[in-house]
Amino acid sequence: MGVVQWLKGQFVCQLMVCYGFLVSGLLINLLQICTLPLWPINKQLARRLNCKLGYSLTSQSVAILEWWSGTEVTIYTDPESSRHYGKENAVVILNHNFEIDFLCGWSFCDRFGLLGSSKCLAKKELSYMPVIGWMWYFLEMVFIRRKWEEDKKSFVQGVQNLQDYPENFWFLLQCEGTRFTAEKHRVSMEVAEKKGLPKLKHHILPRTKGFWVAVQNLRGKAAAVYCCTLNFRNNESPTVRGVIRGTTYHPDFYIRRIPLVSVPEDETECSVWLHKLYQEKDQFQEDYSQTGRFPGPIVAAPRSTKTLINWLGWTGFLLFIHCYILFQVVASGPVLTILASLALCFAVAVGVRWMIGHTEIRKSSKYGVQLNNNH
Ligand SMILES: CCCCC/C=C\C/C=C\CCCCCCCC(=O)SCCNC(=O)CCNC(=O)[C@H](O)C(C)(C)COP(=O)(O)OP(=O)(O)OC[C@H]1O[C@@H](n2cnc3c(N)ncnc32)[C@H](O)[C@@H]1OP(=O)(O)O
Numbered sequence: 001m002g003v004v005q006w007l008k009g010q011f012v013c014q015l016m017v018c019y020g021f022l023v024s025g026l027l028i029n030l031l032q033i034c035t036l037p038l039w040p041i042n043k044q045l046a047r048r049l050n051c052k053l054g055y056s057l058t059s060q061s062v063a064i065l066e067w068w069s070g071t072e073v074t075i076y077t078d079p080e081s082s083r084h085y086g087k088e089n090a091v092v093i094l095n096h097n098f099e100i101d102f103l104c105g106w107s108f109c110d111r112f113g114l115l116g117s118s119k120c121l122a123k124k125e126l127s128y129m130p131v132i133g134w135m136w137y138f139l140e141m142v143f144i145r146r147k148w149e150e151d152k153k154s155f156v157q158g159v160q161n162l163q164d165y166p167e168n169f170w171f172l173l174q175c176e177g178t179r180f181t182a183e184k185h186r187v188s189m190e191v192a193e194k195k196g197l198p199k200l201k202h203h204i205l206p207r208t209k210g211f212w213v214a215v216q217n218l219r220g221k222a223a224a225v226y227c228c229t230l231n232f233r234n235n236e237s238p239t240v241r242g243v244i245r246g247t248t249y250h251p252d253f254y255i256r257r258i259p260l261v262s263v264p265e266d267e268t269e270c271s272v273w274l275h276k277l278y279q280e281k282d283q284f285q286e287d288y289s290q291t292g293r294f295p296g297p298i299v300a301a302p303r304s305t306k307t308l309i310n311w312l313g314w315t316g317f318l319l320f321i322h323c324y325i326l327f328q329v330v331a332s333g334p335v336l337t338i339l340a341s342l343a344l345c346f347a348v349a350v351g352v353r354w355m356i357g358h359t360e361i362r363k364s365s366k367y368g369v370q371l372n373n374n375h
């Protein structure tokens, strides 16, 4: 084992990585709050500034994924389609089976220059999460309670607000609405049976309303739907903790570009269309489990050094300040101050542990566990 690999395995190094991410995240949240007075004066400038700030935080997690853990997403797609990536707005659909699917999604965004501006339809609970959730609020992510009657007004409004967004963006929907578990899958297949739909093996049955609303409200603004299918080689079950410990995973990412005009406008037809798309995605996953690859060529899109520089810059700067203060405190501070700085390290460890908990499938919500019952 090399020295670098050994260092990655040390708790103190992992704590440093988390410390840099968390503290820089809180500072970035603070800078985002400072943009508040700008919104009524120059909304487009405020949005652009928030994209930059969002990039500065999100790209740290991409750097940790790609440079620290050495995990690189292999992209399968048609080269003709890939010429459009990053140059147009799109509605993105992605399967929801893995604890680091959001990191792989961010990596894909970064490869095509849309990391700061991309959006998702996320459950409301995530908006309360310090650092990530607070950042998303300023990035105009759309949050939902997953109860249509309560969501419809703010959801439609949230998507319509993006009509005049000044940067290109991708709008991510994970139509299953929750992470894959055996129980949720079983229940959703009962629903499929009742609806006379073919059974899916690798996906929970998609909920269709959100997709229809997003597509209808982004017509004219978004040019395409990107149908994305993610899987990992060697039956890997990746975790955020694994990434922080420096484990290298092997994600494969298959993207199909579908012109948005080919999505039916009528709600029922759109729902049929989406179910058919999920049946195709399910077949891709089945083929992947047999062959270990997705159809189509691999498109080279190298990881960026910009994410690395940004991450090292933030972490180095914050650790320097922290060590400096710690040195001053130890040299001259009263015992109480020393204890306070130790408590800060402990708080970082606990805070990060709590945040990571949100990514763990074993702690997934009860959404979709009961038939026709949302929560
Ligand atoms: C890869 C590229 C990446 C690009 C990246 C871009 C941005 C990156 C930014 C951030 C990355 C971070 C990612 C974080 C992601 C966070 C993801 C989440 O939080 S997922 C949870 C929130 N999202 C969703 O829920 C979206 C999916 N849901 C919907 O869209 C729903 O339609 C809805 C809007 C929530 C409304 O749902 P509702 O159930 O009220 O209505 P529907 O008509 O859709 O469904 C009702 C229909 O479903 C049937 N039913 C009942 N029980 C079940 C069940 N258990 N399973 C399946 N179906 C069920 C029910 O019978 C109803 O049928 P019918 O209408 O016929 O009666």
Ligand SMILES: CCCCCCCCCCCCCCCCCC(=O)OC[C@@H](O)COP(=O)(O)O
Binding pocket: 017, 018, 021, 022, 060, 061, 064, 065, 102, 103, 123, 132, 174, 177, 178, 179, 240, 243, 244, 352, 355, 356, 358, 359, 363, 364, 365, 366, 367
């Ligand atoms: C690699 C980065 C390391 C940095 C230091 C560690 C900090 C921890 C980072 C935590 C980041 C948290 C981002 C949360 C995004 C999780 C998205 C998600 O997957 O949500 C689940 C919902 O979709 C469905 O919820 P369920 O109904 O399954 O319940």
